[in-house]
Amino acid sequence: xxxxxxxxxxxxxxxxxxxxxxxxxxxxxxxxxxxxxxxxxxxxxxxxxxxxxxxxxxxxxxxxxxxxxxxxxxxxxxxxxxxxxxxxxxxxxxxxxxxxxxxxxxxxxxxxxxxxxxxxxxxxxxxxxxxxxxxxxxxxxxxxxxxxxxxxxxxxxxxxxxxxxxxxxxxxxxxxxxxxxxxxxxxxxxxxxxxxxxxxxxxxxxxxxxxxxxxxxxxxxxxxxxxxxxxxxxxxxxxxxxxxxxxxxxxxxxxxxxxxxxxxxxxxxxxxxxxxxxxxxxxxxxxxxxxxxxxxxxxxxxxxxxxxxxxxxxxxxxxxxxxxxxxxxxxxxxxxxxxxxxxxxxxxxxxxxxxxxxxxxxxxxxxxxxxxxxxxxxxxxxxxxxxxxxxxxxxxxxxxxxxxxxxxxxxxxxxxxxxxxxxxxx
Amino acid sequence: xxxxxxxxxxxxxxxxxxxxxxxxxxxxxxxxxxxxxxxxxxxxxxxxxxxxxxxxxxxxxxxxxxxxxxxxxxxxxxxxxxxxxxxxxxxxxxxxxxxxxxxxxxxxxxxxxxxxxxxxxxxxxxxxxxxxxxxxxxxxxxxxxxxxxxxxxxxxxxxxxxxxxx
Numbered sequence: 163x164x165x166x167x168x169x170x171x172x173x174x175x176x177x178x179x180x181x182x183x184x185x186x187x188x189x190x191x192x193x194x195x196x197x198x199x200x201x202x203x204x205x206x207x208x209x210x211x212x213x214x215x216x217x218x219x220x221x222x223x224x225x226x227x228x229x230x231x232x233x234x235x236x237x238x239x240x241x242x243x244x245x246x247x248x249x250x251x252x253x254x255x256x257x258x259x260x261x262x263x264x265x266x267x268x269x270x271x272x273x274x275x276x277x278x279x280x281x282x283x284x285x286x287x288x289x290x291x292x293x294x295x296x297x298x299x300x301x302x303x304x305x306x307x308x309x310x311x312x313x314x315x316x317x318x319x320x321x322x323x324x325x326x327x328x329x330x331x332x333x334x335x336x337x338x339x340x341x342x343x344x345x346x347x348x349x350x351x352x353x354x355x356x357x358x359x360x361x362x363x364x365x366x367x368x369x370x371x372x373x374x375x376x377x378x379x380x381x382x383x384x385x386x387x388x389x390x391x392x393x394x395x396x397x398x399x400x401x402x403x404x405x406x407x408x409x410x411x412x413x414x415x416x417x418x419x420x421x422x423x424x425x426x427x428x429x430x431x432x433x434x435x436x437x438x439x440x441x442x443x444x445x446x447x448x449x450x451x452x453x454x455x456x457x458x459x460x461x462x463x464x465x466x467x468x469x470x471x472x473x474x475x476x477x478x479x480x481x482x483x484x485x486x487x488x489x490x491x492x493x494x495x496x497x498x499x500x501x502x503x504x505x506x507x508x509x510x511x512x513x514x515x516x517x518x519x520x521x522x523x524x525x526x527x528x529x530x531x532x533x534x535x536x537x538x539x540x541x542x543x544x545x546x547x548x549x550x551x552x553x554x555x556x557x558x559x560x561x562x563x564x565x566x567x568x569x570x571x572x573x574x575x576x577x578x579x580x581x582x583x584x585x586x587x588x
Numbered sequence: 589x590x591x592x593x594x595x596x597x598x599x600x601x602x603x604x605x606x607x608x609x610x611x612x613x614x615x616x617x618x619x620x621x622x623x624x625x626x627x628x629x630x631x632x633x634x635x636x637x638x639x640x641x642x643x644x645x646x647x648x649x650x651x652x653x654x655x656x657x658x659x660x661x662x663x664x665x666x667x668x669x670x671x672x673x674x675x676x677x678x679x680x681x682x683x684x685x686x687x688x689x690x691x692x693x694x695x696x697x698x699x700x701x702x703x704x705x706x707x708x709x710x711x712x713x714x715x716x717x718x719x720x721x722x723x724x725x726x727x728x729x730x731x732x733x734x735x736x737x738x739x740x741x742x743x744x745x746x747x748x749x750x751x752x753x754x
Contacts, residue, residue, distance in 0.1 A: 203624040204617045492617040493610055558607045 165443065166273030174275045179260075182279055186259050190414045191221035193483055197414075200484065201491045224407075231403035236308060239400065243306035248401070248408035251299030254292040255415030261285050262422050263347050265432045265472035266439050267448060269463040274448055277432070277468060278347060285345040286334060289423060290327075293378060296412065297323040300380075300387055303409070304397035315396025318498060319380060319387030325505035326377035326384075332513035333370040336520045337427050340364065340542075350431035351442040355451065356539045359430040363542035366516050366550045368428045370509060372485075375424060377505070379416040382490040386501055421482035422475075429478045432471040439467050512553055519549055640744045643699040643714040646692050647742045648735035656736060657711035660685045664703035664712055672696035673703060690732040694720060701745055713742035 166174050195210070195217060202209030210217040235241065265277035282288050297320055304316020337360055341349040353359050361368045377384040388396035398409045425431060433439065440450045441461040450461035496504070523545045532538050629636065638644070649657045660677030676689040701714045717740035722728055 200621060203621045206620060206625045206627055208626060208628045208630070488614065488617060488621065492613045554607065 164273045165446070165448075166270065166275050168272075170270075170272035174270070174272075175279070178275070178277070178279050182259060182264065183256070186256065186415070186418060189418050189479075190411055191225070193414045193418060194224065194410070195220050196483065197487050197490075200487045204488070204491045228404050228407040233403045233405065234400070236400050238308040240306040240308070243302045244400075245405075247299045247303030247306060248405045248412075249299070250302060251296050251412040252408045252415070254296040254299075255412040255419060258289050258292045258419045259422065261288055261346055262419075262426055263350055263431055264422075264475050265468045267441050267461075267463045268465060268468040274463055276347070276443075277472070281345060281347050283345060285343075285347075286338070286349075286427075287344055289419075290331065290334075293416070293419075294323065294327055296416065299412070300397050303401065304387075307397075307400035309400050311393040312397050312399045315387045315389065315393045315399070318389070318393075319397060322377055322380075322384060322386050322501055322505070325502060326374045326509070329370055329505060329509035329513045330374035330378060332510070332517055333367040333374065334427070335517050336364050336367040339517075339521060339524060346426055346431070347442065349427060350433055351440075353430045354433050354437070354440040354442075355534060357536040358539040358543070359428060359433070361428040363539045363546055364428065364520065365543070365546045366512070366553055367520070367546075368424075369550065369553070370513050370516070371428065372424060373509065375420040376486070376489065377501070379420055379486075380413065381417065381486055383493040383496050384501060385495060386498055389495060391495075417483060417486050418479070421479045421486065424482050425475060425478035431478075432475040434471055434474045439471050508557070516549055519545065638716040638718075640716070641746060642716045642718075643701045643743050644717045645694065645715050645720050645738060645740065646697075646703075646730065646735055647713045647715045647738040647740065648690070648732065649711050649713060649742075650736050654736075656687060656690070656732060657709050658687045658690060658732075659709055659711070660687045660690075661708060663706045663708065667702045667706045669700060669702065670696045670698045672698075687732060690735065691729050692735065693729050695725065695728045701743060704743065705745055715740045715742045 198220070199209035199211075199217065210220045213219040213223045235244065260279040261282050263276070263278040263281070268275045268277055300319040300323075301316040304312040304314070304319070307313070337349065338344055340356075340360060340363070341352040343349065343352075349360075356363070380387045385396075388398075390396075393399070398406055401409060437451065441448055441463055443449075444458060447458060448461045448463060449458040451459045453459055520542070523542055527538055527541055532541065651657060660675060662675060662677065665671075665673040665675045672693040672695075674689060674691040674693075675687055677685055678688040679685050699714060704710075704713045707713075712735075715738060717738070720728075
C-alpha cells in the first residue's frame with residue numbers, strides 16, 4: 163500500500179481540510195444545543211425543543227438571530243483591537259484540529275490517505291502554541307472594551323491560563339516520554355503498540371491534563387474570565403451580535419478541540435480495542451506491527467476500518483464533551499485565590515513530581531529490559547495508580563482545596579473598634 | 589470612619605472533603621441527566637384543565653332566538669370595580685329593555701366576577717378561558733356580538749348556600 167501522491171494528494175488534502183472543518187463547525191454548533199439540553203435535564207427542565215424535531219434546528223436559529231442583531235461598538239472602545247479580539251479567539255480554537263488524527267488510514271484507488279489534515283512533525287507543540295494564542299484574544303477583548311468588568315475578566319483569564327498551561331505542559335511530558343515523539347499519529351501508534359491506552363499507565367497525568375484542560379477552556383468550575391455573578395459576563399460584556407457569537411463559538415471550539423486532544427493523548431485516539439485496526443507509516447510502508455524477529459507486519463487498511471475507528475474517535479470525543487457539560491452544571495465556581503493556589507501549589511508540584519516518577523520508572527523498566535508492550539504498561543499502571551491514590555488522598559484531606567472556614571488562620575483578624583458613643587465622648 | 593464589625597465565627601469542621609462532595613454532586617446530577625423529572629408542562633400541546641371557578645374571558649348568554657339575555661338593568665357597570673363595562677340600554681316596542689351597546693374592555697377587567705354575581709337574569713358570565721391574545725389594543729374591547737360568540741364554559745361562582753360546590 164502506497165501513500166497517496168501527486169495531484170491526488172492535493173485533492174485529498176483539500177477534501178480533508180474542508181470536510182473536517184465543516185464537521186468541527188457542526189459539532190460546535192450542536193455542542194451548544196447539547197449544553198442547553200443536558201443542562202436542562204440536569205435541572206429537571208426540558209431545554210429548547212421548539213425549533214425543529216427535538217430542537218435540532220436551534221443552532222441555526224441562534225446563528226440567524228446573532229447575524230441579524232445590531233452590532234454595538236462602545237464609544238470609548240479601542241476600535242481596532244475590539245474587532246481584532248474575536249478573530250484572535252476564534253482562529254486558534256479551530257486550527258488546532260488540523261493535527262489530530264480522526265480515523266485509521268483510508269485506502270483509495272490513488273493510494274492510502276491519512277485521516278489527519280496535517281501530520282505535522284511538531285504535532286503537540288503546534289497545539290500548545292495555538293491554544294495559548296487564544297488568551298491574547300480574551301485579554302485584548304477585555305482591554306479594548308474599556309469596561310472595568312471586561313478588563314478584570316481578561317486579567318483573570320490571562321493569569322489563569324498562564325498558571326494552568328504549566329501543569330498542562332508538564333502532564334504532557336509524561337505522554338511524550340512514553341511515545342518518544344510529539345507527533346499525534348505516533349502517540350496513537352505507541353498506544354496501539356503498548357496494548358493499552360495512556361489513561362491507565364499515566365492515570366495521574368490524565369487527571370492533571372483534564373483539570374488543566376478545563377481551566378484552559380475557561381469552563382466552569384474555572385470560568386474566572388466570565389464569572390457571571392461577579393463580572394457581568396467578563397471579557398465579552400461589551401460584545402454583541404456576531405462578535406459575541408464568535409466568542410461563544412471559540413469557547414465551544416476549544417471544548418471540542420481539547421476533548422479530541424484528550425481522547426487522542428489518553429484514550430488512544432481513533433484506536434479501538436484489539437490489533438485489527440493498528441496502522442502506522444514506517445519507512446514508507448503502512449504497518450500493523452512488528453513480528454518477533456523484527457520484520458514488519460503490513461497493515462491491511464479498509465474503508466470499514468476507517469469508518470469504525472472514526473466512530474470510536476467520535477464516541478471518545480463526545481464522552482469528554484458530555485463530561486465538560488456535566489461538570490459545568492454540577493460544580494460551583496472556584497474563588498480566584500483557590501484557582502491560583504490549586505494551579506501553583508497543587509497542580510504544578512504534583513505534575514513535576516509525577517514527571518520524575520514516570521521518568522524513573524521508565525528508566526528502571528528499560529534497564530531491566532521489560533519489552534514495550536502490555537507488561538510494560540501494567541507496571542506503569544501500578545506505579546501511576548499508587549501516585550494517583552496518594553494525590554487523591556492528599557487532596558481529600560482538606561489540606562489543599564478548602565472552604566473559607568478552614569483558611570481562617572491565613573486571614574487578618576478584624577480588631578474590635580470603639581463604639582460610636584465612646585468616640586463621641588473622647 | 590471605621591465601622592463596628594461583628595465577627596461571626598463559622599463552624600470549623602476538622603477536615604472537609606471537597607473531593608467526595610464534588611463526586612457525590614456529580615452522581616446526583618448524573619442521575620437527573622439520564623432520568624430527568626420532567627415537570628415542565630408543554631403548554632400549547634398540553635393544556636391545563638381549568639378549575640370550575642376559574643374566572644376568565646366573559647360570555648354573554650343568549651336566548652334561543654339569538655337575542656342577548658341582558659335586560660340592560662345597569663347593575664354590572666355599577667358594580668364593576670374596574671369600570672370596564674360600557675352599557676347603553678334601549679327599549680323595544682313591547683317595552684322589553686335590551687342593550688344597544690354592551691362593551692367590556694378585557695384589559696381593564698380585573699376578572700373579579702362581580703358582574704356575573706350581580707346579574708339578575710344570568711346574562712353576563714366570566715368564563716373558563718384565558719387565551720385571548722390580540723395584535724392591537726382595540727381588539728381587547730369585546731362588543732356584544734363578540735361576547736355572545738364566546739363558546740367556552742362559563743364559571744361556576746362560589747355559592748354561599750353550597751360552599752363545597754356539590
